[in-house]
Amino acid sequence: MTIDLTDTTTEAIDRALTEARRRLGGMTVGMVLTLILVTDEEGQYDAIRAANQAAREHPMRVLAVITRKPKADSRLDAEIRVGESSPGETVVLRMYGPLGQHADSVVAPLLVPDVPVVTWWPENAPAVPAAHPLGALAQRRVTDSAAAEDPEQVLAALARAYRPGDTDFGWTRATPWRSLLAATLDQEHPTLETGEVQAEQDNPTADLITAWLGLRLEIPVRRTVSAGPGITGVAFATSAGDIRVSRTDGRTATLSWPGRPDRMVALHRRETAELLAEELRRLDPDDVYAETLARLKPAGADLVEAGP
Template sequence: MMIDLTDTKSSAVNSALVEARHAIGSPALGMVLTLVIVTDESNQYDAMKAAVEAAREHPSRILVVIGRPGAEITPRLDAEVRVGDAGAGETVVLRLHGELADHAESVVLPLLLPDAPVVVWWPGKAPEAASADPLGVLAQRRITDAVAAPRRADWLEIRASAYTPGDTDLAWTRTTTWRSLLAAALDQRYDTINAAAVEAKAGNPSAELLALWLSDRLGVPVERVVSAGPGITAVHLRTESGDIAITRPDGVLATLSTPGQPDRHVALKRRDAAELIAEELRRLDPDDVYAATLAHAAEEAKARANGSSDDASPAAVEAAEHEAASVAVQAVPGSSTMAESADAAKAPAKRAASGAATKKTAKSGGSSGGSAGSRGSGTGGSRASKRTGGAS
């Protein structure tokens, strides 16, 4: 059922929603969150389609906010209320004309579901500081997409400086299965990792985030290699006995190669926006691994600017410590597995402190010892295994 409202107000939209629910015989709400999509006319169809598909898994009230600013345009609100057409939930398309487009929060606030989480998604152009945006302030989670939006060369530093718990990006979501598969590959015996490489199409934000995650977790240099695409095409972890490699030249099927073992084929297709949004809606708590990766990006940028390799920034240390606190067992590279690492986790505190000192010394000397590999495989594996899906 669809109801068109012209030159209306939020209270009339709420009344239309109640009327539509009663008309189709479902007066109860039964929705778990409000998803606010901030977009324009050119992107609204694809964004709304993806949100409706995601609502099959997460019944939601979807509010599509389309601004039509202009000083010469008379301020007014037009709305389309759709209930029961497709998916589970309700969809309201709000077109804000004139000066009203600069005050979208005043229109959206009365339409939010009571006592339910709010997620705001910018499928195209997004504010540099999403948490400071008037609509972003209303949300527990704020989703941007560096792939779809125009971005500056220092976009990662901007995201890191403006990061607030609850921020995330679909470019990061696209790396989830890559990170899960890499963690699984390290959940067995392997030699010390001394370098890594990520191959992807030029300018791919997901590839840069994946490279930063590997650099942060493994403590080794990560080379960025340009390929023909699509998206990320390969990741190589260099060891003395050979490369641990994941290659995906066609964007559908990947091959996992490990020294001394036969190659294995793994489904690793590139997912659409609906699958990515559905994954992000599965968890509404802050993503500490994403926060630590952004902090590491800022740390690397600062080191390049200073021409030195300073210690981690306070944001990177805080995010890494928060993430480490949630990890029960860390893998030890060389001749151990995750299962065998459980015994190492029970070692005395003195040994742990000694390992930390060795790791710091190795980092300042520019080497990448076993402890750095341990941090990459253990923390990355534990965290990545919680977030399934998402190839770039």
């Protein structure tokens, strides 16, 4: 069911949501959270689709906030979608004129009562997510530094502005790599001397993995540039030879260990919906992410071209 409201109010939107649920026989008690999605017209389709896919695992109310025409008269238009592509609800809020500067006052009355709130910026992360009016409404704030023109600078800014509850898809993308590397080094291995992370130039996930490895292993770990896609390899130098994980196709990795046959491991690059669903599984502060951010070196430090 889709309901379009033009030049409306939050009260009218809430009434329309209640009526839509009544017609479909649903109730808000099935919602486990509210997702505030801060986007624009260009990015709203992909972002809402990803949120609706994640809602199959986490039934939620999605409030997509789009600000338009800042010099126009204040106006609020809403598009309500209930019972379509997900078990949750989606409300697209288009705010015109000065109203867009007070989006939090529009969003707050539409939050599902007594459930956590997550704010997600698919692009254009604010300098201080926790201080942003829509970020201040949330227990969890999700950004994506990889979507920025200068991911390293954005990641450095996020590191300076970190508050408990912040996270970034650059860190979420690191989960499969961190799991594989932890499992690899969990078995008996020669003493590690140095480490290397190979990836495309503007890849914040590689920067975070480099910082994480240096923090956990307490060895020098350098970040080098490869042709991609994404992260193409992680290697550790030992007296017995290199322990190496190589992934050149973005799908399957090869684990090489001195004196052992190579082993293939599934390591595919994940879609946005998978990343969002992972972040919505945990709403408590990510202490490891905070420690890793604090370990980050200035943007561009020790970045060199990888050898053949």
